[in-house]
Each structure stands twice: as structure tokens, then as C-alpha cells.
Amino acid sequence: MTTDVTHNPTHRPEPLVSIRHLAKSYRRGAQTVPVLSDITLDIAEGDFIALMGPSGSGKSTLLNLIAGIDRPDSGELRVAGVDIAGLPESSLADWRAAHVGFIFQFYNLMPVLTAYENVELPLMLTRLSRQERRERVEMVLRMVNLADRMDHYPSELSGGQQQRVAIARALITDPTLIVADEPTGDLDRTSATEILAMLQRLNAEAGKTIIMVTHDAHAAEAARSLVYLEKGELLPGPR
Numbered sequence: 015m016t017t018d019v020t021h022n023p024t025h026r027p028e029p030l031v032s033i034r035h036l037a038k039s040y041r042r043g044a045q046t047v048p049v050l051s052d053i054t055l056d057i058a059e060g061d062f063i064a065l066m067g068p069s070g071s072g073k074s075t076l077l078n079l080i081a082g083i084d085r086p087d088s089g090e091l092r093v094a095g096v097d098i099a100g101l102p103e104s105s106l107a108d109w110r111a112a113h114v115g116f117i118f119q120f121y122n123l124m125p126v127l128t129a130y131e132n133v134e135l136p137l138m139l140t141r142l143s144r145q146e147r148r149e150r151v152e153m154v155l156r157m158v159n160l161a162d163r164m165d166h167y168p169s170e171l172s173g174g175q176q177q178r179v180a181i182a183r184a185l186i187t188d189p190t191l192i193v194a195d196e197p198t199g200d201l202d203r204t205s206a207t208e209i210l211a212m213l214q215r216l217n218a219e220a221g222k223t224i225i226m227v228t229h230d231a232h233a234a235e236a237a238r239s240l241v242y243l244e245k246g247e248l249l250p251g252p253r
């Protein structure tokens with residue numbers, strides 16, 4: 015912490031994600047389908063935010079914009095000071111690989127790779143040696159309590175275990191941001207509770223910033239803050 019902060023009570027740290035007047039529509043043939051209109055939102059570093067709203071309200075679209083998977087039509091979108099809306103396609107892919115960890119509803123693991131190999135995959139694009147990769151993979155697999163399953167293939171793991179492999183894969187590059195789209199949507203209540211507890215721990219103990227889209231009020235309760243999308247507009251949550 016700098017002395018500036020101590021002496022200036024009005025100081026606010028820069029939000030990790032800063033969104034201003036973001037708009038997005040999709041083209042379907044000759045038609046334009048507006049999805050998000052005028053979204054303004056700040057997400058602080060270290061937050062665990064749940065993004066809720068009815069089906070079709072634009073939650074995944076907003077998540078994909080923040081994660082640099084898709085591009086806005088207009089507005090500002092900065093993540094850790096980088097104007098990601100303005101990055102050319104090739105730089106955006108590099109930015110995503112370095113800064114965003116993804117967790118999906120259906121895990122998206124490679125079926126022909128073991129748990130270990132799935133987690134190692136994002137590191138194959140880095141300059142780390144095989145030994146350095148091994149140390150990191152084993153460390154994150156221990157973090158998600160799966161060190162004893164590293165040689166298993168996804169088909170040999172339960173849904174909850176597969177999602178833990180996916181969490182390990184999301185963590186392996188030490189990303190700036192973790193985005194999770196319905197991470198408990200395919201799990202029974204017990205496994206969902208376990209996954210949510212794990213995300214809470216990553217947030218509280220490892221300081222990871224997490225943005226989670228969910229339909230489930232139980233999942234949203236695990237988050238620190240809540241925003242609600244309706245028809246492409248953001249409403250403040252009750253917390």
C-alpha cells in the first residue's frame with residue numbers, strides 16, 4: 015500500500031474490470047438482435063461476483079465480452095488497465111491465454127487426455143520446462159484435492175471431480191481473472207456445494223477475482239456480490 019492511500023481517504027483503487035456504456039448486438043441474416051445496451055459496471059480486484067438474470071438476458075454474452083472471447087459494438091472495456099475492446103484479434107488471443115481462466119458448465123475437458131494432461135495443456139504454449147510444468151500441475155491438482163486422480167481420464171471421474179480438474183486448468187496460468195459460466199449447472203447439490211466452496215476458497219485465500227454466471231440462487235449466495243441482468247440492462251443486486 016502506498017502512502018498516498020493512507021493520506022487520501024477518498025482514494026479508490028482502480029477496478030480490475032471497468033465497463034462503460036457497453037453495447038452488443040448479434041446479426042442474424044438481415045436482422046440485428048440487440049443483446050446488451052449501455053452496460054456500466056466496475057468489478058474490484060478480489061471480488062467474487064455472481065451475474066444472474068433470466069434466460070436470454072445476455073449473461074453469457076457479457077461474460078464472453080469481459081473474457082475477450084467476443085467484442086462489443088461500442089463502449090469501453092478495460093481489464094487490469096488494458097483496453098481489450100481495442101486489441102487486434104491476435105493480441106486478444108494472447109491476452110486471453112495469459113489473463114483469463116475459464117470454467118464451463120460441461121467442464122470442456124479433452125476426453126483423450128488424463129486429468130494431469132488436461133491441466134498441463136495451457137502451459138504447453140509457454141516456455142516452461144517439463145519439470146516446471148510438472149511442479150505447477152501437481153500443485154494445482156493438490157489445491158483442488160485431486161492429486162490422487164491425476165492419471166484418470168475424464169470418463170473415469172465424477173462430474174464434480176471433472177469440474178475440479180477444470181478449475182485446476184483455469185488456475186494453472188495464474189490468471190488475472192477467472193470466469194465461470196454456470197459452473198454448477200450440471201452437478202447435483204452435494205457436488206455443487208463442494209465446487210462453490212472451492213471457488214470461495216480460491217477467492218478468499220488465493221485472492222482470485224471470479225465472475226460467475228448462474229441461474230441458481232444457492233450458487234449466487236457463495237459470491238461476495240451480485241448483479242442482475244434483465245433484457246440486456248444491469249440492475250443492482252440486493253447485496
Ligand SMILES: Nc1ncnc2c1ncn2[C@@H]1O[C@H](COP(=O)(O)OP(=O)(O)OP(=O)(O)O)[C@@H](O)[C@H]1O
Binds near residue numbers: 049067068069071
Ligand atoms: N452468436 C449469436 N448469434 C445470434 N444471437 C445470439 C448469439 N449468442 C447469443 N445470442 C442471443 O443473445 C441473447 C442473449 O444470449 P446469452 O447467451 O448471453 O443469454 P443468457 O442470459 O446467458 O441466457 P441463458 O441463461 O439461457 O444461458 C439471446 O437472445 C440469444 O439468442
